[in-house]
Amino acid sequence: MSLRSRRSLGPEKHCKCIKTESKPIGRFIEKVEIIASDSHCAETEIIATLKNTREEVCLNPEAPWVKRVIKNIMSKKP
Amino acid sequence: MSLRSRRSLGPEKHCKCIKTESKPIGRFIEKVEIIASDSHCAETEIIATLKNTREEVCLNPEAPWVKRVIKNIMSKKP
Numbered sequence: 001m002s003l004r005s006r007r008s009l010g011p012e013k014h015c016k017c018i019k020t021e022s023k024p025i026g027r028f029i030e031k032v033e034i035i036a037s038d039s040h041c042a043e044t045e046i047i048a049t050l051k052n053t054r055e056e057v058c059l060n061p062e063a064p065w066v067k068r069v070i071k072n073i074m075s076k077k078p
Numbered sequence: 079m080s081l082r083s084r085r086s087l088g089p090e091k092h093c094k095c096i097k098t099e100s101k102p103i104g105r106f107i108e109k110v111e112i113i114a115s116d117s118h119c120a121e122t123e124i125i126a127t128l129k130n131t132r133e134e135v136c137l138n139p140e141a142p143w144v145k146r147v148i149k150n151i152m153s154k155k156p
Contacts, residue, residue: 031113036151038108044154061152070148073114074139076122 015041017058025050025057026069032059034070046070093119095136103128103135104147110137112148124148 016035028050035045046059046066059066094113108129115122124137124144137144 029114030116031111033109033111034148034151035109036107037154044151046152067152070112070152073112073122074124074145074148076115 013040015043015045016047017043017045020058020060020063021048022060022063024065024069026065026072028052029069029073030054032070032073034061091118093121093123094125095121095123098136098138098141099126100138100141102143102147104143104150106130107147107151108132110148110151112139 025048029048030051031049033047033049035041035047037044044061046061048057048059049055050057059069061067103126106128107126109127111125111127113119113123113125122139124139126135126137127133128135137147139145
């Protein structure tokens, strides 16, 4: 599973995501970071950290599968 | 605004959140991290980073205002 949507590691003064992952990879996701748009980046950005590899991958906030993954993570009961 | 719901900074081998913030602080939030439950922590945890202070605060995944804040952040168009 080659993940091209690298997260740029520069200082926080610009958007972090170059591309977003198109394949639904929900089952590999350990956590997601949702960054509100601000003066540095006009878009909301979502960065997922994958289980095992701990790789960071950008996700499209508007993709239905991304919204579903976040909803599922939030509604998981102990 | 005193935020008591500190995030424990120990290694990632247990739940991070001790308490969650009860007051709706959506407008202060720069980003949120949603951590799926796993073998180390049976609960989904949400950790918000506040604007300006960059303080980390735990939020209750089941609180309506938290769900609304996440939905708003995700739906913000450029």
